[in-house]
Amino acid sequence: MEEEFFQAESSLVIFKRSARYFFMKLRAGVAGSGSMGRNHARCYSLIQEVELAAVYDADLKRAQAVAEEFGAKAVDSLEALAEACDLASVAVPTIAHLEVGGELMRRGLHVLMEKPIAPSVEEAKQLVELAEERDRILQIGHIERFNPVMRELEAKLNHPKFIESHRLSPFPNRSIDIGVVLDLMIHDLEIILHLVKSPVASIDAVGVPVLMKSEDIANARLRFENGCVANVTASRISPERLRKIRVFQDDGYLSLDYQEQSGEMFWKEGGAIQKATVEVEKDEPLKLELTAFVESVQEGKTPAVTGKQGADALAIALEITRQIEAG
DSSP: HHHHHHHHHHHHHHEEEEEHHHHOEEEEEEEESHHHHHHHHHHTTTTTTTEEEEEOOSHHHHHHHHHTTTTTTEEESSSHHHHHHSSSEEEEEEEHHHHHHHHHHHHTTTEEEEEHHHSSHHHHHHHHHHHHHHHHEEEEOGGGSSSSHHHHHHOOOOOOEEEEEEEOOOOOOOOOOOOIIIIIHHHHHHHHHHHHHOEEEEEEEEOOSSSSSSSSSEEEEETTTTTTTEEEESSSSOOSEEEEEEEEEEEEEEEEOOOOOEEEEEEEEEEEEEEEEEEOOOOHHHHHHHHHHHHHHHOOOSSBBBHHOOOOOOHHHHHHHHHHOOO
């Protein structure tokens, strides 16, 4: 009886929320007020279609600081966050994604989950199934999919044969509960899966820990069933920041810089290599990501990065991590 009451109550909440989408601004919330959560709160405060309503954190003082900075209220529970919001970003440690994101979806919220979607494929599957059962949008925060350079890459790509990506950064002093594969490399893995659109045939990976117990440097070579090969490198102990991808295909190749939001295109013509600058309209990827999430909620459409896509990238990242730990 209690379960039936809860389900009926949830259905009523969802109906009321749906009515809001057509007549009022959506109310956005953030669970987790660390550096990433603060940035989500900042970007929501810049998006006209939403009102930043509430911020939740297990540390209430930290939630209050972020909420006050961006004109929201701090709440002391997930229940209070759900009551105050129609949608929310989940920027808590990965190990708590199922608990926090699951509870918010059960209470009627649409959720943008920071990457990786979960610490395990099983928990990722549970989140995807829960979103389907509750008819909630679950978008995964693979932010590079919203980098303006991606539009140029997708527009000019036809049949990638070889992909090379490098993602290097100084030690971040955050996300130390996971290794560099789940922290940084997973961005490129998700992009490569999106571009190649073919099952992975084999993976060869190496990596070493330097500052932490888990790997701080990693390299993986992915071979796809359609013949494409991707070589992916990530490091979080580099003295410089670097986020680049090069994609080779039959008629030339593209070299794109995520960090600078710039690129070059090369092709063969008249017995010589020609070169052109790729024109990129620069913008902030996180703001574009959250705007796309809000639009998906408003229009009831499939998000750009679904829970299933986030789970697929996680599965590849975990296999790379397994190979590194084994050898």
